[in-house]
Amino acid sequence: MHHFPDARAVVQALSPDEPVILTRPKAAARAARFFVENFPGTAMYAVKANPSPDLIRILWENGVTHYDVASIGEVRMVRAVLPQAELCFMHPVKTASAVREAYFTHGVRTFSLDTIEELGKVVKATTDENGKAAEDLRLLVRLRVSSEHSELSLAAKFGVDLVDAAPLLQATRQHCDALGICFHVGSQAMTPFAYVQALERVRAAIAEAAVTVDIIDVGGGFPSSYPGMEPPPLEDYFALIHRHFEALPISYSAELWGEPGRALCAEYSSIIVKVEKRRGDELFINDGAYGALFDAAHVAWRFPVRALEDDLTQPLAEFAFYGPTCDDADFMKGPFLLPEDIQSGDFIEIGMLGAYGAAMKTGFNGFGAVEASVVDDEPMASLYLGRKDERVSDNVVSLR
Numbered sequence: 501m502h503h504f505p506d507a508r509a510v511v512q513a514l515s516p517d518e519p520v521i522l523t524r525p526k527a528a529a530r531a532a533r534f535f536v537e538n539f540p541g542t543a544m545y546a547v548k549a550n551p552s553p554d555l556i557r558i559l560w561e562n563g564v565t566h567y568d569v570a571s572i573g574e575v576r577m578v579r580a581v582l583p584q585a586e587l588c589f590m591h592p593v594k595t596a597s598a599v600r601e602a603y604f605t606h607g608v609r610t611f612s613l614d615t616i617e618e619l620g621k622v623v624k625a626t627t628d629e630n631g632k633a634a635e636d637l638r639l640l641v642r643l644r645v646s647s648e649h650s651e652l653s654l655a656a657k658f659g660v661d662l663v664d665a666a667p668l669l670q671a672t673r674q675h676c677d678a679l680g681i682c683f684h685v686g687s688q689a690m691t692p693f694a695y696v697q698a699l700e701r702v703r704a705a706i707a708e709a710a711v712t713v714d715i716i717d718v719g720g721g722f723p724s725s726y727p728g729m730e731p732p733p734l735e736d737y738f739a740l741i742h743r744h745f746e747a748l749p750i751s752y753s754a755e756l757w758g759e760p761g762r763a764l765c766a767e768y769s770s771i772i773v774k775v776e777k778r779r780g781d782e783l784f785i786n787d788g789a790y791g792a793l794f795d796a797a798h799v800a801w802r803f804p805v806r807a808l809e810d811d812l813t814q815p816l817a818e819f820a821f822y823g824p825t826c827d828d829a830d831f832m833k834g835p836f837l838l839p840e841d842i843q844s845g846d847f848i849e850i851g852m853l854g855a856y857g858a859a860m861k862t863g864f865n866g867f868g869a870v871e872a873s874v875v876d877d878e879p880m881a882s883l884y885l886g887r888k889d890e891r892v893s894d895n896v897v898s899l900r
Contacts, residue, residue, distance in 0.1 A: 536563035540742035541756030549761030572598035599625035640680035649694035650686025669709035680715030689721035724766035767879035768854030788823015796832040814840035851880030
């Protein structure tokens with residue numbers, strides 16, 4: 501893999517006709533150390549955000565020991581890369597064969613669920629050939645919570661409703677060594693109050709069920725910084741989560757877990773694209789909705805951009821992008837701010853694509869080939885370069 505100081509150096513050396521994914525190992529290492537040192541519990545990387553083996557090794561080398569795997573494919577891949585890692589199968593709906601392989605072959609002991617049926621599946625699949633049920637399971641009941649404070653909702657698909665949680669918690673308690681409750685406030689939570697609301701639901705569920713709870717997993721949602729989406733400092737999230745976790749009616753030795761995905765890997769990658777055509781304020785580029793820019797097309801996510809040419813002198817203007825495929829849906833409305841005199845043949849760097857972007861590329865329509873390079877400069881945005889002075893007080897919660 502090529503190694504360069506920055507994106508401009510990549511363009512000058514390669515003048516690439518295909519998109520180039522740039523990785524920043526130092527940024528991923530910094531994010532990992534931040535969570536390990538500051539999150540008041542166990543930071544468990546959500547592998548689906550970016551399953552790159554190189555990235556997973558970087559996180560491990562910087563203290564991340566737990567990994568949220570959501571498929572048997574992720575279980576196999578992470579176990580092959582990190583034989584000593586703690587794997588937690590946190591998808592609430594799994595095949596029995598996946599549970600069986602995860603437990604007996606890969607040493608997975610932690611599973612999530614949100615129905616009595618899934619509980620029965622996990623118990624049966626982890627029972628040995630002599631009919632002896634597993635005695636070392638850590639089972640986490642996923643509770644449905646609001647996603648109103650997040651940019652992308654995850655409230656519809658998974659989670660038991662609060663009114664139905666008590667019987668499921670009581671039944672699950674009978675089949676596990678450690679009982680947990682998990683939830684997900686949605687992706688890119690823009691205020692720590694999202695976790696306060698969710699933890700109040702957890703409190704109500706525990707009180708109704710009257711069970712001993714050993715693990716509270718606050719899931720993902722920890723944000724990164726994008727144009728128009730600049731969240732409060734992560735320390736504010738950690739402080740409020742810790743305060744409300746400590747107030748829960750749980751075991752004195754209960755563990756606090758979190759599942760950062762985006763926050764650990766967003767700054768890891770960017771992409772260089774080439775402008776193939778300009779039509780007014782629309783730029784036709786060589787990556788798009790079926791590549792690393794899925795979110796830019798399908799959920800109108802605005803990523804930071806910068807032109808990589810030295811001869812552009814006009815002020816910034818708003819542009820939309822079309823990707824390389826023949827599909828009209830391969831469109832990213834932005835707006836993306838670039839010099840007004842940008843033209844065909846120019847190169848653009850699109851930043852903060854480490855989360856989901858690099859992981860979601862396809863080969864649709866014959867496109868999707870990419871090169872890869874390592875660069876040494878800083879990402880185009882960061883929550884880890886310096887700290888803001890303002891903090892959420894004891895009595896006031898930001899509702900932004």
